[in-house]
Amino acid sequence: MIDTQIIIKLIQHIFLTYTALLVSIIISIPLAVISIYYKKLAKVILLISNFGQSIPSFAVLALVVPLIGLGLQGAIIAILIRAMLPIIKNTYTGLLEVDERVIDYTRGMGLTRFEILWKVRFPNAVPEIFSGIKFAAIMANSIAVIAALIGAPGLGTIIFTGLAQLNVEKLLLGAIPAMLLAVFMEVTLSILQDELTPVNLKS
Amino acid sequence: MTIFTDIFNIWQQQHFAMRTVEHLKLFFFAISISVVVGVSLGFLLTQIDSISTYFFNILNIIETTPTLALLVLLIPLVGIGTAPTIIASVMYCILPIARNTYEGLVNVDPNYISTARAIGLSDLEILLKVRLPLSFPFIAAGIRIASVFTFGIVTIGGLIAAGGLGQILQVGFYRQNTQLVLVAGLWIGFLAILVDSLLSFLQNYLERRFAA
Numbered sequence: 001m002i003d004t005q006i007i008i009k010l011i012q013h014i015f016l017t018y019t020a021l022l023v024s025i026i027i028s029i030p031l032a033v034i035s036i037y038y039k040k041l042a043k044v045i046l047l048i049s050n051f052g053q054s055i056p057s058f059a060v061l062a063l064v065v066p067l068i069g070l071g072l073q074g075a076i077i078a079i080l081i082r083a084m085l086p087i088i089k090n091t092y093t094g095l096l097e098v099d100e101r102v103i104d105y106t107r108g109m110g111l112t113r114f115e116i117l118w119k120v121r122f123p124n125a126v127p128e129i130f131s132g133i134k135f136a137a138i139m140a141n142s143i144a145v146i147a148a149l150i151g152a153p154g155l156g157t158i159i160f161t162g163l164a165q166l167n168v169e170k171l172l173l174g175a176i177p178a179m180l181l182a183v184f185m186e187v188t189l190s191i192l193q194d195e196l197t198p199v200n201l202k203s
Numbered sequence: 204m205t206i207f208t209d210i211f212n213i214w215q216q217q218h219f220a221m222r223t224v225e226h227l228k229l230f231f232f233a234i235s236i237s238v239v240v241g242v243s244l245g246f247l248l249t250q251i252d253s254i255s256t257y258f259f260n261i262l263n264i265i266e267t268t269p270t271l272a273l274l275v276l277l278i279p280l281v282g283i284g285t286a287p288t289i290i291a292s293v294m295y296c297i298l299p300i301a302r303n304t305y306e307g308l309v310n311v312d313p314n315y316i317s318t319a320r321a322i323g324l325s326d327l328e329i330l331l332k333v334r335l336p337l338s339f340p341f342i343a344a345g346i347r348i349a350s351v352f353t354f355g356i357v358t359i360g361g362l363i364a365a366g367g368l369g370q371i372l373q374v375g376f377y378r379q380n381t382q383l384v385l386v387a388g389l390w391i392g393f394l395a396i397l398v399d400s401l402l403s404f405l406q407n408y409l410e411r412r413f414a415a
Binding site for chain 1: 395
């Protein structure tokens with residue numbers, strides 16, 4: 001009986017974490033791209049991300065609930081707020097810090113702005129972008145666990161039941177799969193990063 | 204004006220002042236241990252360079268673990284309360300501090316070291332008077348990352364009876380008291396930004412003072 005319960009919770013947890021992470025990536029990367037062309041936007045975004053990243057996830061969860069509400073929505077928004085910041089910041093710095101000479105050469109070769117972005121800036125920024133995404137994945141998984149407190153489904157519900165009953169078995173049944181999921185995400189993202197990294201950047 | 208009296212009442216009823224002191228005490232205690240352990244470990248790893256890669260890889264796995272999962276995994280070993288919270292903070296913070304210390308010490312310009320050796324400084328003097336000061340900006344950056352981690356973990360520690368402001372949040376969530384949750388959330392966010400800003404000043408100062 002317990003086993004099917006855990007599998008259901010695990011699937012819910014994976015769904016919550018990956019949905020929130022995917023949405024963060026989909027919103028953050030275009031925002032970062034726009035910021036490299038509009039410096040004013042970049043300043044605002046970097047300021048928010050510097051302050052925002054120092055706020056504890058638990059406090060973000062607390063601030064989201066009165067505004068968005070309990071449950072899955074609240075959890076997804078809380079994860080978005082925390083996960084978007086590292087992705088935007090790293091993508092922005094990664095795209096911007098491509099060697100200016102390389103950009104000049106490719107411009108000289110007649111590449112358009114879009115081609116420079118897509119064929120030069122992005123491939124060179126892969127390591128930086130992925131370190132942002134990996135950090136965001138860790139945050140997403142971590143917040144998904146505590147989001148059980150606001151009624152989100154997932155492994156956190158097992159942990160909180162375990163805490164209320166001081167039941168060590170339940171604590172471990174909730175915590176160990178969450179830990180393994182984190183390692184799984186880290187490994188799969190590293191493999192993807194390796195696939196996407198251009199040959200000249202590989203050591 | 205009622206909003207201020209409401210906030211004041213919440214503040215008094217939930218002992219915000221006491222909880223804040225508790226929170227900051229736990230934070231400073233945990234970060235101090237992390238700094239001592241992290242800096243020493245970073246230095247040791249420069250001496251036994253062959254294992255440093257493996258070591259950082261192991262620490263990296265700890266880093267991926269969800270905070271609450273790590274806290275909960277420590278409960279069977281050390282019980283609930285402040286002990287698992289401090290241990291978890293140190294486990295998370297060793298990596299940023301040790302790695303930055305290691306990078307800082309290793310990446311000192313060899314010219315400085317050979318100059319120091321040429322004017323007759325011993326290895327210990329080179330470490331204390333040349334390599335360490337030149338690494339301060341790196342170490343400060345590591346400590347700043349670690350302090351953000353620590354503040355977050357101490358807050359979540361409220362869920363496993365470590366006290367502090369996280370405990371107020373827990374009460375607020377269980378009673379579904381939106382006002383309480385909002386006031387506590389804002390106060391924790393404000394404190395976190397304040398602590399991080401102070402450390403960023405310190406980091407900037409060290410960068411200006413010791414940058415090579």
